[in-house]
Amino acid sequence: MAVYKIFPEKSATIYSFYPTLNTGLDEILEISTFESINSTNEVSRTLLKFPSSDISLAMALVSSSAFAASLKLFVANTSQIPTSFTLEARALSQDWNQGTGRLGNVPITTDGASWKFRSELDINLWQTSSFTTGTTGSYSATGNAGGGNWYTSSTYLATQSFSSEIDSKDTDFTVTNAVTAWYSSSIPNYGFILKNSSSIEFTSASKFELKYFSDHTHTIYPPCLEIKWNDTTYTTGSLSVVTSSYFTAVINNNKAQYQQDSVQKFRVAVRDLYQSTTFRTSLGFGNQKCLPSSSYWSIKDLDTEEIVVDYDNSYTKIGCDSTSNYFTVYMNGLEPERYYKVLLKTILSNGETIITDKDYIFKVIR
Numbered sequence: 001m002a003v004y005k006i007f008p009e010k011s012a013t014i015y016s017f018y019p020t021l022n023t024g025l026d027e028i029l030e031i032s033t034f035e036s037i038n039s040t041n042e043v044s045r046t047l048l049k050f051p052s053s054d055i056s057l058a059m060a061l062v063s064s065s066a067f068a069a070s071l072k073l074f075v076a077n078t079s080q081i082p083t084s085f086t087l088e089a090r091a092l093s094q095d096w097n098q099g100t101g102r103l104g105n106v107p108i109t110t111d112g113a114s115w116k117f118r119s120e121l122d123i124n125l126w127q128t129s130s131f132t133t134g135t136t137g138s139y140s141a142t143g144n145a146g147g148g149n150w151y152t153s154s155t156y157l158a159t160q161s162f163s164s165e166i167d168s169k170d171t172d173f174t175v176t177n178a179v180t181a182w183y184s185s186s187i188p189n190y191g192f193i194l195k196n197s198s199s200i201e202f203t204s205a206s207k208f209e210l211k212y213f214s215d216h217t218h219t220i221y222p223p224c225l226e227i228k229w230n231d232t233t234y235t236t237g238s239l240s241v242v243t244s245s246y247f248t249a250v251i252n253n254n255k256a257q258y259q260q261d262s263v264q265k266f267r268v269a270v271r272d273l274y275q276s277t278t279f280r281t282s283l284g285f286g287n288q289k290c291l292p293s294s295s296y297w298s299i300k301d302l303d304t305e306e307i308v309v310d311y312d313n314s315y316t317k318i319g320c321d322s323t324s325n326y327f328t329v330y331m332n333g334l335e336p337e338r339y340y341k342v343l344l345k346t347i348l349s350n351g352e353t354i355i356t357d358k359d360y361i362f363k364v365i366r
Helices: 052-062 176-183
Strands: 002-006 010-015 028-030 033-035 041-049 067-072 075-079 085-091 135-139 145-151 157-162 192-196 209-213 224-229 247-251 257-259 263-272 295-301 307-309 325-330 338-347 353-365
Touching (some): 002 052
Antiparallel strands (some): 010 041, 028 209, 067 224
16 A cells, blocks of 8 residues: 655645735644634634645556545644534635745735735735636625635535544545546646634634644644555465464565655565474575555654554555565655654454564655
């Protein structure tokens, strides 16, 4: 199975209370509702766009396989979060410029997307009426018209609901339909707008802050578009499948260091932990077996212990051929100049789960 990560080419937060403010270089993206100093109900929304060229590269790898696309943002800070709320990710229907502004700039920077404008000040307003068929927009109740334009079809809408105060507020929107439409040119790729549901925006119901790391962050948590698909087969050939927890699994072709744009097909050699005595005329990994088909891989950041690619029953399965078990890692989805550890999970036929953590470590370099 394969996981291919794509990072944004541009991002910005737009604020209804600051209708011409550009924030294209901020390290933080905001999806919040708040009350202004004038006691008006205000909101912020996030704009994100991923390169069409990178999407095309990923889709070429997917070929005819079934795939899933997820939009992921990682929370930086929250305040006064309600027990339950819903976020929306919608495909934008108009293009926009990132700009070079920051929230704290004095005077404000106005050379890119803002609540009112898609690009520079006094150029290219967001559409606020006479919308093209299949698109819409919204505007602030205070009269600051704008806030972005998007497709109305539910096909291009992804939602994520949060129902517990203790749950992570990281996003994992399923945006497969939008990515498919961009790749097939059914709609142009202008990116996403992320916002609170209309039942919360511009109301007095809830005032809370959601802040996420942007692509300008100095952390390992930039937003990403994650494309996942099946790139493995499972054919055991002459290899027998392990049936008990007394086995050892070894990644025997870990080079320890990989270029950021490289692709590595890791090989996993498996044998019983305790073997009967056998006469051999050569050295090697004797009596090789294979892991059952319900085996998966995961990658952890070694310093932070953050799981950067989690086990997935559909998309991180470990394949098998006549040589050994295997799985493929696309290094471009990992932050460079960092160390990572590979973990393996095996579910035996009796339901027992075995985690293999043997310090299989590698570094991604520029």
